Amino acid sequence: MKLFTKGLLLIAVPSLVELTLLGVVFDTQEQTEQAAQRVTNSKQILYQSSAIVEPLLRQAARVRTGMVIGDASMIDRHTAWVDVSDRLSKLETLVADTPEQVERVHKMRRAIEAYRAQTATVSQALHEGRSMKPLAALESGALPEPITALRDDLAAFGEEASRLDTERTGALARRRARQQHALIAAVLGSMLVWAGTAMVFARSIGRRLEVLTDNAERLGNGRPLAARLSGNDEIAALDAVLHQTGARLREAETEQTSLKARLEARAQELAGVNEELRQETQDNEMFIYSVSHDLRSPLVNLQGFSKELQVSCDELDSIVVEARLPEAEHERMAHILDGDVRESLQYLRSAVTRAAAIIEALLRISRAGRLEYQWQRVSVGRVVTRVVDTLESAIGQRAAVVTVRDLPPAWGDPGAIEQIFSNLIGNALNYLDPERRGRIEVGALEPGPVEENGSRAVRMRTYYVRDNGLGIPAAYMSKVFRAFQRLHGNVANGDGVGLAVVRRTVERHGGRVWVESTQGAGSTFFVVLPEQPARW
Secondary structure: OOHHHHHHHHHHHHHHHHHHHHHHHHHHHHHHHHHHHHHHHHHHHHHHHHOOHHHHHHHHHHHHHHHHHOOHHHOOOOHHHHHHHHHHHHHHHHOOOOHHHHHHHHHHHHHHHHHHHHHHHHHHHHHHOOOOHHHHHHHOOOOOHHHHHHHHHHHHHHHHHHHHHHHHHHHHHHHHHHHHHHHHHHHHHHHHHHHHHHHHHHHHHHHHHHHHHHHHHHHHHOOOOOOOOOOOOHHHHHHHHHHHHHHHHHHHHHHHHHHHHHHHHHHHHHHHHHHHHHHHHHHHHHHHHHHHHHHHHHHHHHHHHHHHHHHHHHHHHHHHHHHOOOHHHHHHHHHHHHHHHHHHHHHHHHHHHHHHHHHHHHHHHHHHHHOOOOOEEEOHHHHHHHHHHHOHHHHHHHOOEEEEOOOOOEEEOHHHHHHHHHHHHHHHHHOOOOOOOOEEEEEEOOOOOEEEEOOEEEEEEEEEEEEOOOOOOHHHHHHOOOOOOOOOOOOOOOOOOHHHHHHHHHHHOOOEEEEEEEOOOEEEEEEEEEOOOOEO
8 A cells, every 4th residue: 555545644634534533523512502502492471471561561550540540542552562562572583483382472472462352442442432231241351361361371371481491401411512522522522533644654664764774774874785675665664775775785795796806906906017117118208219329320320521622522522623624524534523422412411410310309309308407486477587588589589479378387397497498488479470460378287176187186276378379270279299390490490399399398297288289370279287195
C-alpha cells in the first residue's frame, strides 16, 4: 500500500469517527434545544392561560353595572373580546402539538362565544328599552354559566399544562445532561482516536522511517546496510534504492581500486617515459652542444683558409698583371681568377657564415635548456625598460612608439626574462609595417586564478607584447615557435630561433606562450609567467 493511501486512511478513519461523534453531539444539542423550546412554550402557555379570565371578569362586571344603571354603552366595548380572542389564538398555536389541549381551547372559545352572545342580548334589550327580567340572572352577583364553564375548562387546561411543563422541564434537564455526556465522550473519543492514529503511524511508518534513516547513515559511513524493508510503498522503494546504491558503490570501490592500481602502473610507466624523455632531451642538447662546438673549429679553419685563398688570389692577380702574359692567356687567367675562383670563394664564405650562424643558433637553443637559473622575484617593468633602452636606436630608425604599461613582478631568472622580452620586442620592431607609423605596447592582463600544476598551486601572470605590424598568416600560426622558421625574410634578417628560444625559456619557468595575429593588422604575443614560487 502506497504512503499516500496510508496517509489518506490515517486521516480518513479518525475523521469519520470524529464526524460521527460530532453528529451525536449535534443531535443531542438539537434535541436539547427542542426540549428547551418546549419548556419555553409551556411557560408561555401557563402565562397566556392565566391571563384569559381577567378580561372576562371585567367584562362581566361591566355587564352587571350596565344592567343596573341601564347604560348599554358600558356593555358595547369590543376591546375585551378582541383581547380574549387574541389570547385564545396564541394559546391554540402554542398547544398545536397537544390535541387534548387544542380541544380544551376550542371549548373555552365556544363558552366565550356563548357569553358574548348573552351580553349582546343584554345590550340590545337596553337599547330597545325592554324588560331585564328574563336576564335577571346576569344582573345577580353570580358568575354567568359560560364563564363558569370557561373557568372549569381553563382549570383543567392549566393542570394539564402544568403537568406537561413539569415533564418537559425534567426532559430538558435530562437532555442537557446527555448533551454534556456526549460532548465529553466526543472529546475523549477524539483524543483516543488520534492517539491510536499516532501509535499506528509510529509503529507502521515511523519505525520504517527509522530503518530507512539508519540505512542512509550506514551508506554515508560506508557500513553494511540492514535488511531490506518489506512492502511496496515509497519507503520500501527508497530503501531498495539505498541497497542498490550500496551495491553500486561497492562495485565502484572495486573498480576504483582496480583503476587506482592501473593508474599507479601507468604513472610509473609515465615516470619512466618522462625520465627517458628527459635523458633523451639532455642527450640531444649535449649532442647539439658537442656537434656545434666540434663544428666551430673546422668552420674557423674554413673561414681562415678562405681568407688566405682570397689573399692568394689577389697575389696571383698581381703576378698575372706583372707577368705581361699574352692577351689570350691574360684574359683566360683573369677569367679564372676573377670569375670562377672568386665566385667559388664567395659562395664558400657565404656557406661558412651561414653554417656558423646555424651553429650559433643551435648553441643558443642548447644553452636555453641547460643554463642554471637564479630564481628570484624579478621586476618585469625594469627589465622591459632596459630592453627598450637597448633598442632605442632601432626604435628611432623605425620611428616607432613603444608604450610600457604597469608590469607586475614575476618569479624567475632575470637574464632569461630579459631575453624573452628582448626577443619579442625585437621581433615586433623587425616586422612593423613600413606603410604606417609603428606602435608597440607592452602590458599585463588582470591576475588570473591559482593554477594547479600537478601537485603544485601557482599564481600566474599574463604579459603581452602587441604591435600593429605585418601580422602572421593563419597557415603559419602553427610554425611560428619552431626553430629556423622565418616569415617575411625579405623584411628583416635573422636566424629564425628567437621565438623557439622564447618558448623554451618560458616553459622552463613553468609558463606558456602563444600568439594571436591578423595578417596586415598586427600581432599580440602572450607570455604566462609565475608570480610567486610554487606551493606544494
